[in-house]
Amino acid sequence: MSFGYKAIFVDLDGTLLNSQKEISKKNLDCLNSFIEQGIYVVIATGRTIKSVNKVTENLNINTPIITLNGSDVRKSRDGYSMSLVYLENKYRDSIYARCKSILNGNKQYSIQNLLVDTSKGFYCLHPNKIDVDEFTSHYDTEVLELDLDNPPDEQVISFLFLLTPESNRVAFLKDQNDYFMSRVQFCTFNGWPWIEVGSLNANKGSAMTLVCEHLGIEVKDVIAFGDGQNDVEMLKSAGLGVAMGNADEHAIKCANAKTVSNDADGVAVFLERLYNV
Ligand code: G3H
Ligand code: MG
Known part of the structure; x- marks a missing residue:
């Protein structure tokens, strides 16, 4: 397999989660298969770590998790904060x-x-x-x-x-x-x-840079998926930023590519298409 990227950064609400706030089987199988093949999968969300753990329990991630829109980066599911940014x-x-x-x-x-x-x-x-x-x-x-x-x-x-x-x-x-x-x-x-x-210093893009340094990769090696304004910095910084079919105008404007909606398994659909090319 020649995927070309070393990591997949993925937003949760409106992106990896469907309208029922669940990861579909197709998205789950797809990401777990990339993880098995040594590609990093990193969650980047506005949610809290507890809430992330609840909705991603079947995803075999062992990577840092970007929570609270980049304000709190956790080393792992039960790990400490690698970076906590407060408003002054x-x-x-x-x-x-x-x-x-x-x-x-x-x-x-x-x-x-x-x-x-x-x-x-x-x-x-x-x-x-x-x-x-x-x-x-x-x-x-x-x-x-x-x-x-x-x-x-x-x-x-x-x-x-x-x-x-x-x-x-x-x-x-x-x-x-x-x-x-x-x-x-x-x-x-x-x-x-x-x-x-x-804080101006907290966003998913700066958190992504921090996580990449931790993983020993560069942001150009990242493919990122998002749907909202809170994903803009991440989509802009990634090697390939992908907006969901249901994304808002802010995410669409700064993305390099677009996929189908979260309810149509947009993450898996895009990755499988890229993998097959
Ligand atoms: O809780 C925060 C909002 O639901 C946004 O979450 O960054 O996973 O889209 P998200
Ligand atoms: Mg979202």
Whole structure:
């Protein structure tokens, strides 16, 4: 076999997982067969490590795992953090203060909800206003109540803002543009549009570079698959970046190639086609 790449980096939601949040048999057999032949398979996701382990238990990976959109790179399934990137505390504190001022009501938009991912777990402004059961199951974590009058002292990995409708998101981003000196991107959870604010230094692309160094390979030797804005840096840095058929405009724009959707086994379909050529 002459595959030509030494590693396959793959996003989970919208990419390796289908709409049922499962890895199909076709995708599983395909990736396990590449692993058997000595090709590295690396998961790169916005999820937590616990949640990754739950959905990938039948995948025979023994490689580092990129979690929380590159903020936390784990050496292995049960391994330590090789790299943990927090938002600088000065930005954390100013964001807490800003949120309090927004919630006191002098803006044209409102924050429906706010989740904060910290070193000690998740905090939520209105735990009863989101589907907490679904959230805790997705991330496999507990959610504590966030009190903006007395915000937790823990270091923050990212803030997740829920702002609807669309006009709220646009006004919010415009207003915060100079204020949040950090990485701001759209993401979805439970079908709702969230805005994630995290460290500029944390993304799947920089995490991919770190993992490649650890594996002794170069990023040009990587084929990467993704579907969302949180995959952009990874798709751009990889030797071959592949957008899913269901990918958003950000992922499509920066990818070198496109495959079919996650529900049509896009990862396996692309790899098998490449392998056969
Ligand atoms: O939890 C995070 C979102 O579902 C995105 O995950 O990076 O695997 O697509 P993903
Ligand atoms: Mg995704």
